[in-house]
Amino acid sequence: MSLDLRPLFPELAVVAASLVALVGDVFVRGPRARMAWPVAGVVAVSVAGVLVWRAGDAAFGSLYARDALGNALQAVALAVAAVGLLLARDYLVRTGLDRGEYYALVLLSTVGAMLMVASQDLLFLFVALETLSLPLYVLAGFARDSHRSQEASLKYFLLGSFASALLLYGVALVYGVAGSTALSRLAEADASFPLLVGLGLVVVGLGFKAAVVPFHAWAPDVYEGAPVPAVAFMSVVAKVGAVGALLRILPATVPHLLSAWQPLLAALSAATMLVGNLAALRQTNLKRMLAYSSVAHAGYLLIGVAAGSDAGVWSAVYYLAVYGAMKLGAFGVLTFLERAGVEADEVEDLRGLADRSPAAAAAFAVFMASLTGLPPTAGFVGKFYLFTAALEAGLLWLALVAVATSVVSVAYYLRAAYTAYLGPARAGVRVLRAPWAGVGLGLSAGATLLFGVLPGPLTSWAQRVAALLR
Amino acid sequence: MEVLLFAVSAALSLAGGVGVVAARQPVHSALSLLLVLGSLAVLYLTLAAEFLAVLQVIVYAGAIVVLFLFVIMLLHARPPESRPSPVGGQWGLAVPLGAALWAGLSYAVLRLPAGGRELPPEFGTTEAVGRELFSRFLLPFEVASLLLLVGIVAAVVLGSSPAPPSVPPRSASGREEA
Numbered sequence: 290m291s292l293d294l295r296p297l298f299p300e301l302a303v304v305a306a307s308l309v310a311l312v313g314d315v316f317v318r319g320p321r322a323r324m325a326w327p328v329a330g331v332v333a334v335s336v337a338g339v340l341v342w343r344a345g346d347a348a349f350g351s352l353y354a355r356d357a358l359g360n361a362l363q364a365v366a367l368a369v370a371a372v373g374l375l376l377a378r379d380y381l382v383r384t385g386l387d388r389g390e391y392y393a394l395v396l397l398s399t400v401g402a403m404l405m406v407a408s409q410d411l412l413f414l415f416v417a418l419e420t421l422s423l424p425l426y427v428l429a430g431f432a433r434d435s436h437r438s439q440e441a442s443l444k445y446f447l448l449g450s451f452a453s454a455l456l457l458y459g460v461a462l463v464y465g466v467a468g469s470t471a472l473s474r475l476a477e478a479d480a481s482f483p484l485l486v487g488l489g490l491v492v493v494g495l496g497f498k499a500a501v502v503p504f505h506a507w508a509p510d511v512y513e514g515a516p517v518p519a520v521a522f523m524s525v526v527a528k529v530g531a532v533g534a535l536l537r538i539l540p541a542t543v544p545h546l547l548s549a550w551q552p553l554l555a556a557l558s559a560a561t562m563l564v565g566n567l568a569a570l571r572q573t574n575l576k577r578m579l580a581y582s583s584v585a586h587a588g589y590l591l592i593g594v595a596a597g598s599d600a601g602v603w604s605a606v607y608y609l610a611v612y613g614a615m616k617l618g619a620f621g622v623l624t625f626l627e628r629a630g631v632e633a634d635e636v637e638d639l640r641g642l643a644d645r646s647p648a649a650a651a652a653f654a655v656f657m658a659s660l661t662g663l664p665p666t667a668g669f670v671g672k673f674y675l676f677t678a679a680l681e682a683g684l685l686w687l688a689l690v691a692v693a694t695s696v697v698s699v700a701y702y703l704r705a706a707y708t709a710y711l712g713p714a715r716a717g718v719r720v721l722r723a724p725w726a727g728v729g730l731g732l733s734a735g736a737t738l739l740f741g742v743l744p745g746p747l748t749s750w751a752q753r754v755a756a757l758l759r
Numbered sequence: 760m761e762v763l764l765f766a767v768s769a770a771l772s773l774a775g776g777v778g779v780v781a782a783r784q785p786v787h788s789a790l791s792l793l794l795v796l797g798s799l800a801v802l803y804l805t806l807a808a809e810f811l812a813v814l815q816v817i818v819y820a821g822a823i824v825v826l827f828l829f830v831i832m833l834l835h836a837r838p839p840e841s842r843p844s845p846v847g848g849q850w851g852l853a854v855p856l857g858a859a860l861w862a863g864l865s866y867a868v869l870r871l872p873a874g875g876r877e878l879p880p881e882f883g884t885t886e887a888v889g890r891e892l893f894s895r896f897l898l899p900f901e902v903a904s905l906l907l908l909v910g911i912v913a914a915v916v917l918g919s920s921p922a923p924p925s926v927p928p929r930s931a932s933g934r935e936e937a
Contacts, residue, residue, distance in 0.1 A: 297898075304905065311912065352898050390916050397909055404902060416899045420906050427913040433920070442917075458864060465871040483867040 296347040296355045299337035299363065300400050303370070306333030307396035314389025320382050326392040327374045327725070334374070334399070338367040351471055352410040358541065358754040359407035361606050362533040366406070366526060369613045370399040373522035375729030376617065380518050380624045383721065386431055394431075395522055398424035402526050406533030411460045411470040411491070414534055418456070421530045422449050422498065425523045429515035441514030448507045449497065456494025462487030472542045480546050488550065491538060492557075499531035499587045500580075502561040509568075512580035517632055520576065521620030524583045525613045532590045536605055540597045547597045554595035555687050561588030562694040569701050576634045578701060579619055582660055585698065586612055592675045592691060596682035599755035604674035607751040611659070611667040611740055618733030619656040622649050624726045628718045636705050641714030648727075649720070650709040652734040657706035659737045662695050667740035667747075674748075765805055772798035789827040796820045808883040 294301070310326040317323060341363045347355045373395055381387040401421030408414040426449060430442025460470060466484040467474045478484055497504040512520045539550055565585025572578035590612070593605025625646065626633035643650035659668030672695060679688040740747045771794060778791030796819040803812035881887045892900050 349898055350895060352896070388916075390912050393912060394909065394916075397905060397912075400905065410899075412896070413899045413902075416902050416906065420902055420909065423906060423909045423913065427909070427916055430917060433917070462864075462867055462871075465868070481872075482870045486863060486867040 293347075293349070296344070296349050296353065299340040299344070299367075300403050302333045302337040302340065303367075303396050303400050303403070306330050307393040307400075310389040310392040310396070320387055323382075323387050323389065324378070326389050327378045330374045330392050330396055331371050333396070334367045334371045338364055338371075341367065348409075351473070352413040353404070353407050354409045355407060358533070358537060358602070358606070361751060361754050362406035362529055362609065363403045365606075365610045365613055366399055366402040366529045368610075369522065369525045369529065369617065370395060372613075372617045372621075372729045372732055373518065373526070375732070376521055376621045376624055376726045377518035378725040379721070379723035380516065380726065383627075384432065384516070386516065391428070391431060391519075394424035394428050398422075398428070398522075398526055402530035402533075405530040406537065408534070408537075409472050411463060411472070411475075411538075414538075415453070415456060415460060418494075418498070418530065418534070419453065421527065422453070425519075425527060428519035428523060429511055431519055432516050435514070435516075437514035438516060439514075441511040444507055445511045445515075452494045452497030452504065455490050455497075459487045459490025459492075459494060462490065472538065475538075476542050478543075480549055485546075485549055488538070488543070488546075489553065492535065492550075492553070495531040495535050495538075496557065496587075498527045499535075499590070500528075500584045501557050501587045501591065502564040502584065505561070505564070505584045505587070508584055509572075509577045509580040512583070513574060513576045513634070517576070517620055517623045517634070520579075521617050521624075524579075524620065525616050528583075528587060528590065528612065529609055532587075532594065532605060532609060535591075535594045536602050539594055540602050544597060551595055551597055551682075551684075554591055555684055558588045558591035558595050559687055559690045561585065561591060562691055563588075566694040566698045570697065572701070573636055574634055575623065575636050575639070575705065576620075576632075578636065578705065579616070582619075582698070582702070583616065585694065586616070586660075588694075589672065589675055589691060592679050592684075592687060595687065596678040596684065598678060598682050600674070600678040600681055603751045603753075603755045604671070604678045606754050607674055607748060608671035610747060610751070611671040611737070614733045614736040614740070615656045615659040615666075615668055618652060618730055618737060619660065621726055621730045621733060622653045622656070625649055625720055625723050626718060627721055628715075633718050636708055638715055638718045639705065639709040640718075641712045642709040642720065644712055645714060645720045649730065652730050653709050654706040655734050655737055657702040659741065661699050661702040663699075665738070665741045667737050667744070670741055670744040670748075761805055764801065768798040768801035768805075772802070785831045786828065789824055789831060792827070793820055793824045796824065806883075807878060810883055810885045810888050 306329045309329050313325065314323070317325070341360050344355050344360055346357075349355075374392060377391060377395070378387075381391055398421055401417050401419070401424070404417035405414060405421055408417050426442055426446040429445050430439050432438035462483050463475060463478075464470050466481055466487065467478045469475075493504060497507075500508040512524065515523070539554070540547075543550070562585055565581050565583075565588055569578050569581035569585060572581060590605050590608055593601040593608065595601070596604075622642075623632065623634060626638055626642075628635075628638055639650075639653070642653065655666060659666035662668045662672040664670075672691070676688045676691055679685075679691065775791045775794030775798065779788050779795065782788040782791055796815060800812045800815040800820070803809075803815060879887075
């Protein structure tokens with residue numbers, strides 16, 4: 290067997306940067322030298338991004354495919370990692386958490402997501418999923434002196450392990466039917482009760498990672514307790530991995546079983562949009578609100594999976610890219626705020642932000658508008674594509690639920706944006722200087738606006754993944 | 760004979776599993792885990808996976824459980840506090856859902872296509888497992904090393920003491936200091 294490592298160069302570049310951060314951290318002292326880790330991370334991620342961009346189709350054995358879908362989602366994961374690293378630096382220095390391990394864990398988790406969206410075998414998918422998740426559990430508990438952070442980490446770990454076990458049950462059943470864990474064999478399997486139960490359990494395991502209702506209960510608690518930059522990163526990268534894997538397993542592998550899984554996915558999607566948006570209405574804590582918003586967006590992303598069509602798949606890829614930009618940005622604004630030495634995470638803490646930091650307030654308004662789905666932001670274009678895909682797939686009711694819940698979401702997103710423009714600032718809340726996070730925020734806001742005003746290039750780029758389905 | 764062996768080891772592993780979660784002393788939980796892992800090794804033997812059975816005994820029963828026992832003893836296991844169970848009110852939901860999962864999975868397993876494939880004679884030997892691991896499953900094997908690396912980093916991060924007191928105490932939410 291010949292070993293051609295070239296398809297894996299992007300992943301290897303990211304692994305190398307994580308090792309540099311891990312080993313190098315032992316030898317350096319002082320925050321200035323530690324600046325090297327996010328820089329190395331961003332450089333490696335960019336190099337990997339260029340490699341992914343230029344990569345053609347290739348395979349590593351029968352387990353790993355470098356195809357259009359994998360490349361597109363890997364590029365999203367890499368962009369998320371770059372912005373995630375930028376957003377983290379100032380916060381970590383300020384809170385005394387600036388350690389090489391943080392950057393290494395972010396990068397290793399990114400590798401997990403990259404492998405997950407490219408895996409062609411359920412067994413490998415599981416290993417990649419754990420590589421994605423395990424660093425996230427640790428990142429959630431990275432603030433060692435915060436009980437809430439520790440609690441978040443433990444909750445995430447216990448529930449995540451439970452979901453992984455269900456996923457493994459599903460993989461075992463699929464293996465029992467198809468005689469193999471390879472997706473290529475699964476594609477030939479006929480519908481049978483064990484196969485559908487197996488696929489259902491795989492969906493449950495992945496749905497947990499994407500915070501799909503009814504497997505979302507962990508999300509608000511974990512997002513509230515974990516450090517903000519870690520939340521920003523995990524809320525996006527976990528969805529890239531999980532939704533990417535769902536796209537690869539369901540519409541790309543078993544389109545012939547569409548009539549069996551489409552109702553289930555559509556129901557999950559509708560329930561997720563309803564519960565996420567309605568629960569978000571009542572939140573006064575900004576992190577919890579954004580957590581429920583992230584649940585709701587898992588529902589919107591599932592529309593693309595449930596549609597089961599080419600349009601559904603590329604719309605979901607498009608929306609993942611957009612979701613990454615706006616969600617990272619929304620949490621990124623929070624890294625600028627501090628109340629009495631702790632995170633300022635109440636909606637009310639945003640008061641007066643417009644006077645003290647007009648740029649951050651404007652960016653926050655853009656992210657909120659985009660999360661709602663208002664033009665001219667990218668969120669509008671993404672939702673438009675997804676809803677159209679639902680209509681074309683004959684899921685009129687799902688599109689109606691999606692539109693209705695989007696209207697509901699106007700209330701809480703715009704209330705938060707409006708609060709930022711209300712004076713005067715709340716006592717004790719400080720707006721900090723954070724140049725690194727500023728760069729990350731600028732990138733996210735720029736992408737959110739650019740893809741809203743000029744959706745063409747990103748759309749044609751996302752549409753390339755549809756070629757996979759033929 | 761094989762059915763008897765399966766029945767006995769399956770029952771033992773189930774009993775061990777119940778013991779792990781039901782035992783009040785951590786040591787008893789760890790020893791129950793030993794029972795689970797040991798009887799699983801027997802199950803592997805009945806499935807002709809000899810190498811896996813040996814690994815199971817050496818790695819899990821031999822190393823991991825011993826590590827658990829060391830940790831428990833180092834922590835000077837105190838008598839368990841009698842607190843109300845944190846899942847008290849959830850039994851009403853947990854039991855039916857668990858039963859439904861069990862019934863659904865059992866039915867699915869019973870409906871699996873009958874009749875296995877003919878196994879090659881070298882199935883389950885060290886050589887056959889090694890060949891698969893280093894050819895077809897090379898990539899997951901290497902990625903598992905990343906996973907172990909994350910595990911080590913996790914232990915270092917979570918095992919490190921919180922930031923020194925010179926740094927003002929911080930929490931993730933303002934409610935905590937109230």
